[in-house]
Amino acid sequence: MCTGVSYTTKDHYFGRNLDLEFSYHETVAVTPRNFPFEFRKTEALPRHHAIVGIATISDGYPLYYDAVNERGLGMAGLNFPENADYKPEAAGTTNVTPFEFIPWVLGRFETVDQVVAALNDVTLVDISFSEEFPLSPLHWIIADKNRSVTVESVKEGLRVYDNPFGVLTNNPTFDIQTFRLNDYMHLSTYPPENHFSKDIAFDTYSRGMGAIGLPGDLSSASRFAKAVFTRMNSVAGDSESESISQFFHILGSVAQQRGCVHVGGDDKFEITIYSSCCNTDTGVYYYTTYENSQITGVDMHKEDLDSSEVVDYPLVKGQRLSMQN
Numbered sequence: 001m002c003t004g005v006s007y008t009t010k011d012h013y014f015g016r017n018l019d020l021e022f023s024y025h026e027t028v029a030v031t032p033r034n035f036p037f038e039f040r041k042t043e044a045l046p047r048h049h050a051i052v053g054i055a056t057i058s059d060g061y062p063l064y065y066d067a068v069n070e071r072g073l074g075m076a077g078l079n080f081p082e083n084a085d086y087k088p089e090a091a092g093t094t095n096v097t098p099f100e101f102i103p104w105v106l107g108r109f110e111t112v113d114q115v116v117a118a119l120n121d122v123t124l125v126d127i128s129f130s131e132e133f134p135l136s137p138l139h140w141i142i143a144d145k146n147r148s149v150t151v152e153s154v155k156e157g158l159r160v161y162d163n164p165f166g167v168l169t170n171n172p173t174f175d176i177q178t179f180r181l182n183d184y185m186h187l188s189t190y191p192p193e194n195h196f197s198k199d200i201a202f203d204t205y206s207r208g209m210g211a212i213g214l215p216g217d218l219s220s221a222s223r224f225a226k227a228v229f230t231r232m233n234s235v236a237g238d239s240e241s242e243s244i245s246q247f248f249h250i251l252g253s254v255a256q257q258r259g260c261v262h263v264g265g266d267d268k269f270e271i272t273i274y275s276s277c278c279n280t281d282t283g284v285y286y287y288t289t290y291e292n293s294q295i296t297g298v299d300m301h302k303e304d305l306d307s308s309e310v311v312d313y314p315l316v317k318g319q320r321l322s323m324q325n
């Protein structure tokens with residue numbers, strides 16, 4: 001499972017946890033403006049916005065998991081098994097494959113409003129990248145400084161939901177996730193008050209009791225409620241250090257520790273392989289990995305963004321300890 005987040009302090013930040021039991025050899029990939037994006041069923045983009053994000057590179061093509069473009073638009077794909085339903089090619093529409101969806105959106109558009117308008121005409125088609133990389137059942141969060149949306153291609157068609165929470169996890173469908181938040185409206189960051197009975201003398205014996213009932217398990221619906229609560233109540237200073245620290249704490253509230261989520265077999269566990277946080281105003285992509293809690297950054301503007309070659313950096317893994325004596 002995964003969690004995607006959009007969050008604004010002075011700047012806008014966009015990122016995600018990638019939760020899985022194995023890695024696809026992901027790297028931080030910067031795609032410059034003149035890398036020729038070919039699309040299977042729609043017109044190529046020989047020149048486009050530059051993009052930074054995490055991708056598996058196959059045959060020179062960046063298969064992005066999440067990314068941000070130089071105009072401040074961010075997009076992430078999260079698992080959506082059983083619900084994702086891609087369609088046959090539909091004449092008269094723009095046919096985009098799921099693996100092309102991030103480059104197609106980030107290559108062309110600057111704002112969520114523009115993307116939403118364009119999606120009226122889009123079909124997500126059931127064409128996979130290769131035998132090695134078959135179709136992934138995904139849904140997406142797309143965000144800029146002012147707006148977030150969730151995009152789901154389901155049996156009934158392409159659904160676009162406003163996402164005022166700036167959070168996406170996995171199943172169920174976004175309308176149900178949103179509805180279930182109603183169950184948590186009584187939660188509070190303040191100490192609870194007694195609405196239970198005037199005849200009982202309650203004791204607020206601990207800080208944090210106003211949020212008793214906030215789920216702490218790692219299921220997708222629970223992570224959604226937990227991440228929305230944390231994100232909506234988040235308080236951060238405006239500096240880069242305070243902002244990215246807070247962002248990683250929001251993601252940390254729903255991170256997966258090895259051993260807590262079995263995924264078949266006795267010794268296979270889902271873990272948070274990486275957490276990312278991109279400053280969409282400056283184009284700096286920060287990340288941590290499961291075993292490297294130190295924040296590492298890649299600044300897209302330090303690359304030649306007018307070139308035509310993807311530049312990629314392998315994730316820095318392994319703890320970097322800073323000893324004080």
Ligand SMILES: C[C@H](CCC(=O)NCCS(=O)(=O)O)[C@H]1CC[C@H]2[C@@H]3[C@H](O)C[C@@H]4C[C@H](O)CC[C@]4(C)[C@H]3C[C@H](O)[C@]12C
Nearest residue numbers: 001002019056063064065077078079099133134135136
């Ligand atoms: C599985 C990843 C999402 C993380 C997640 O939600 N895991 C939960 C697993 S589960 O529900 O609990 O079983 C998704 C996010 C981005 C996906 C990758 C990107 O879409 C890029 C390519 C796309 C290709 O079609 C398949 C390989 C792939 C490299 C994808 C593999 C996998 O589906 C990824 C890595």
